[in-house]
Amino acid sequence: MSTGIRKWKRDVAIIGTAYTPFGDVLKTPAIKGMTYRELLSWAALEALENAGITSKEVDSLLVANYQTEPIKTQSIHAVAAEWLGLTTKPSIKYETACASGASGARLACSLIASGIDDVVLLVGGDVLNSVINDDLNEYRKNPADRLPIDPNLQYDFVGNGWDQAYFQPIAFDRVSGLSAFPILAYAQKFGLTVEQLDDAQNAAAISLRRNAARNPRAYHRKEYKDVAKEAGFNDVMDYMRSTRYNPWVSWLVRVSHLYSVADGGAALVFCSAEAAKEYADKPVYVEGVGLAAGFPFTKTPLNIPSEQSAFKQAYAMASLNPKEIDYLSLHDCFVHQHITVSEMAGYLAPGEGWKAIIEGRTAYDGDKPINTHGGCPSMGNAYDVSGIAEIAEAVQQMRGECGDRQIDPEPKVSVTHALGAGPTYGVTVLRRRE
Amino acid sequence: MQLKERYVGKFYGFLAENKLVGQRCNACGTYRLFPVPVCSNCQGTDLSWMELAKEGKLLFFSITIIGRSVRFSRFTPCAFGCIELKDGPVFWSLVEGIDLKNPEKELKRLPLDVNIEIREIAGNKVPIAKIRVESERSE
Numbered sequence: 001m002s003t004g005i006r007k008w009k010r011d012v013a014i015i016g017t018a019y020t021p022f023g024d025v026l027k028t029p030a031i032k033g034m035t036y037r038e039l040l041s042w043a044a045l046e047a048l049e050n051a052g053i054t055s056k057e058v059d060s061l062l063v064a065n066y067q068t069e070p071i072k073t074q075s076i077h078a079v080a081a082e083w084l085g086l087t088t089k090p091s092i093k094y095e096t097a098c099a100s101g102a103s104g105a106r107l108a109c110s111l112i113a114s115g116i117d118d119v120v121l122l123v124g125g126d127v128l129n130s131v132i133n134d135d136l137n138e139y140r141k142n143p144a145d146r147l148p149i150d151p152n153l154q155y156d157f158v159g160n161g162w163d164q165a166y167f168q169p170i171a172f173d174r175v176s177g178l179s180a181f182p183i184l185a186y187a188q189k190f191g192l193t194v195e196q197l198d199d200a201q202n203a204a205a206i207s208l209r210r211n212a213a214r215n216p217r218a219y220h221r222k223e224y225k226d227v228a229k230e231a232g233f234n235d236v237m238d239y240m241r242s243t244r245y246n247p248w249v250s251w252l253v254r255v256s257h258l259y260s261v262a263d264g265g266a267a268l269v270f271c272s273a274e275a276a277k278e279y280a281d282k283p284v285y286v287e288g289v290g291l292a293a294g295f296p297f298t299k300t301p302l303n304i305p306s307e308q309s310a311f312k313q314a315y316a317m318a319s320l321n322p323k324e325i326d327y328l329s330l331h332d333c334f335v336h337q338h339i340t341v342s343e344m345a346g347y348l349a350p351g352e353g354w355k356a357i358i359e360g361r362t363a364y365d366g367d368k369p370i371n372t373h374g375g376c377p378s379m380g381n382a383y384d385v386s387g388i389a390e391i392a393e394a395v396q397q398m399r400g401e402c403g404d405r406q407i408d409p410e411p412k413v414s415v416t417h418a419l420g421a422g423p424t425y426g427v428t429v430l431r432r433r434e
Numbered sequence: 435m436q437l438k439e440r441y442v443g444k445f446y447g448f449l450a451e452n453k454l455v456g457q458r459c460n461a462c463g464t465y466r467l468f469p470v471p472v473c474s475n476c477q478g479t480d481l482s483w484m485e486l487a488k489e490g491k492l493l494f495f496s497i498t499i500i501g502r503s504v505r506f507s508r509f510t511p512c513a514f515g516c517i518e519l520k521d522g523p524v525f526w527s528l529v530e531g532i533d534l535k536n537p538e539k540e541l542k543r544l545p546l547d548v549n550i551e552i553r554e555i556a557g558n559k560v561p562i563a564k565i566r567v568e569s570e571r572s573e
Contacts, residue, residue, distance in 0.1 A: 299493055
């Protein structure tokens with residue numbers, strides 16, 4: 001029987017991280033023609049290199065994948081083991097959609113904390129912007145060939161992570177439910193106008209694109225101020241308010257406020273604290289992980305019990321005071337999270353989040369940085385891969401590895417939040433110890 | 435515990451008969467719309483099927499403008515809302531009777547009384563909410 005929050009039985013650190021360029025394997029030069037195999041191998045090998053080890057030191061392999069190929073029964077952990085030289089080590093496929101970073105961290109830390117493993121490689125690879133040929137005979141002629149996908153069909157495919165019996169047939173609009181309801185509830189709670197919150201969400205999108213412009217691996221890198229200028233706007237905010245250029249998807253949610261589906265790979269190397277001293281100059285410790293999943297049908301869209309539980313679990317496990325947080329990562333498939341979830345996390349003051357964003361405080365060079373890699377709208381959203389990449393970005397920031405988008409001073413404490421299909425909510429607390 | 439129910443089939447079977455049937459937990463009294471074997475409030479397993487009143491309140495809504503769900507795309511633009519049934523369960527669905535041209539004005543009227551209607555959408559029957567007008571009140 002559960003007796004409440006517990007801590008790891010031995011400390012666990014992240015000693016290596018990587019994510020590939022995000023984009024579309026049909027178009028983006030750096031990843032063009034790649035399958036999930038190349039993407040996850042790229043990320044895994046770079047993360048091992050970043051940790052200063054090779055596959056030889058890895059004790060077990062965890063592989064996340066959401067919907068790379070319609071043949072969902074494919075055991076991609078076996079493919080990954082083959083590609084990474086880990087065929088004599090335990091490997092497991094797992095997935096909690098975009099929360100796969102938090103759930104993977106929980107699994108990896110548990111394996112290490114239990115004493116069964118010293119080094120765990122966690123990797124994800126997904127191709128979501130295209131599909132394989134439905135005709136399997138055609139597909140097998142060249143499995144790297146993929147076809148473009150209709151965006152509406154893609155929306156339904158992505159919905160495969162949600163309950164097909166009760167959720168999808170009735171509660172069909174995830175954008176309205178998970179994005180418009182919370183932002184409208186926020187407006188109601190703090191007496192704000194829809195214009196104020198439209199501007200705050202636009203400002204969050206601008207800030208993310210500015211961060212992405214400084215990240216060579218982000219999908220969309222042209223700053224909105226330049227995009228606006230090309231369209232004939234002197235003021236970027238006028239461009240963002242234009243329904244012609246930035247149309248509504250759902251009322252109070254514009255195209256720029258949403259994720260951009262991406263293909264990519266990401267990996268993390270977890271290690272026991274004792275072994276971490278041997279391998280890494282700057283280990284980052286995983287002090288808390290919270291996870292919870294369940295339908296988001298609540299009377300108050302700002303208080304989803306599963307999401308609140310994930311924060312509570314992680315903060316209690318890490319004995320974290322939210323005032324200590326230097327960097328917040330959000331799985332911002334909907335940018336209202338910069339306002340609503342930042343406040344839930346205790347990172348921004350209640351009712352003040354929208355203003356902090358408009359004032360530029362959440363940019364990489366602001367005093368409350370959020371999503372320095374560009375977030376789901378500009379870095380791109382590769383689902384399970386993004387959940388892992390968000391933790392990778394936080395660790396890279398804490399180790400001073402982020403180049404032009406580096407937070408100064410390097411964050412000591414980071415919190416990552418994830419929202420995966422289902423929905424699954426995940427929170428991790430990371431700390432650098434000097 | 436041997437599981438004998440076919441929850442999903444039975445739920446949609448009732449909807450096909452225009453009945454909104456969910457569950458009531460006999461231990462804590464919580465009602466739920468979507469039937470499952472374990473109560474999420476008290477984790478009890480003694481749940482009874484219960485016909486739910488087809489009325490409730492619209493708590494929030496938005497306007498779905500670009501309908502990306504293939505199943506519902508023909509309805510857009512449409513109002514989509516968060517509904518609390520009179521018996522307690524909360525769910526999201528299509529909403530009829532909202533002035534789509536004046537959403538801000540409509541927001542100020544919330545919460546609004548709704549009736550639940552069972553409609554056939556893309557081949558099966560599902561519950562949707564319709565804003566109740568004064569003459570339809572049951573009281």
